[in-house]
């Protein structure tokens with residue numbers, strides 16, 4: 001099996017602990033194994049796991065540093081993106097990963113357990129069903145902002161522990177100017193090209209919608 005070390009992660013996040021480096025390293029074997037049982041990322045993408053999925057996910061951390069005690073909801077996490085890489089990076093923050101497809105949540109639970117991520121809770125449900133409140137909602141490639149927003153509206157805590165207000169941090173591509181206009185949301189765009197040399201293909205932005 002091809003061994004991929006997380007050098008790419010260290011290039012942009014250079015103060016990782018040994019534990020975090022070990023956890024990032026384990027992702028390749030874990031996703032190679034689980035993706036062969038249950039397809040959660042495109043099979044050809046597994047060779048580019050670190051660039052296209054892991055580094056891409058933690059692009060959110062360049063826009064927002066989550067704090068100890070904050071809670072983050074990942075809507076439509078699929079196999080755990082962006083939630084799992086973010087949970088490795090922010091071990092003191094609580095992450096709730098949800099998806100409407102049960103077998104994907106099975107993969108998330110297996111990966112989180114193998115990594116010893118006790119800051120991750122994963123549930124098979126639709127975001128609309130949730131009653132809890134969070135500091136931040138993260139997501140990647142689920143649906144248009146105008147459809148997404150009503151699912152999570154009202155699910156934000158009032159108090160903030162962060163330098164930036166609580167809100168949505170959504171990894172997105174497409175015609176964002178048109179999409180933001182259609183959603184009528186006040187959104188800020190952060191291009192990943194400002195932080196990374198890699199080309200992230202279609203999802204090139206972190207869209208931040210403060211609440």
Ligand SMILES: C[S@@+](CC[C@H](N)C(=O)[O-])C[C@H]1O[C@@H](n2cnc3c(N)ncnc32)[C@H](O)[C@@H]1O
Nearest residue numbers: 076077078081099100101125126127140141142
């Ligand atoms: C294209 S996949 C993206 C998965 C993951 N975020 C990633 O980037 O690899 C979209 C995911 O959103 C989930 N989904 C769609 N609508 C949802 C909803 N209302 N609540 C929870 N999950 C939802 C789907 O089941 C699917 O796994």
